[in-house]
Amino acid sequence: LIVHTRDADEDMARILDEEMGKGAFPGLLHCFSSSSQLAEKALELGLYISLSGIVTFKNAVELRETAAKVPMERLLVETDAPYLAPVPKRGKRN
Numbered sequence: 001l002i003v004h005t006r007d008a009d010e011d012m013a014r015i016l017d018e019e020m021g022k023g024a025f026p027g028l029l030h031c032f033s034s035s036s037q038l039a040e041k042a043l044e045l046g047l048y049i050s051l052s053g054i055v056t057f058k059n060a061v062e063l064r065e066t067a068a069k070v071p072m073e074r075l076l077v078e079t080d081a082p083y084l085a086p087v088p089k090r091g092k093r094n
Contacts, residue, residue, distance in 0.1 A: 002027065002030050003016070003030060003047075009035065009037075020045050024045075024046060027045075027046075027048070028049070029049055030050050031054070032051055032063075033052075035066070039066050043070065043074055047074075049067070050076040052078050052079070052086075053085045054084055055086075056090075057090075
């Protein structure tokens with residue numbers, strides 16, 4: 001399952017928790033840019049965390065701190081091309 005959510009962290013965590021209770025399944029949080037609490041919940045459920053170029057943006061300090069806590073074996077990177085290119089490619093062809 002690939003999940004892309006925006007402004008619905010609590011609802012998504014609750015739904016995933018309920019569905020995982022019926023039987024575990026593989027999944028990842030695509031283009032993750034949420035809180036460390038959501039990352040912890042996702043990891044607890046066995047999900048992967050996937051980061052886009054947002055993690056390189058100047059104001060993404062909290063996201064970088066959260067990403068640093070994710071075990072390497074549960075971390076993915078993505079381009080989300082042609083959008084959200086990493087710095088210094090931001091605003092250029094991705």
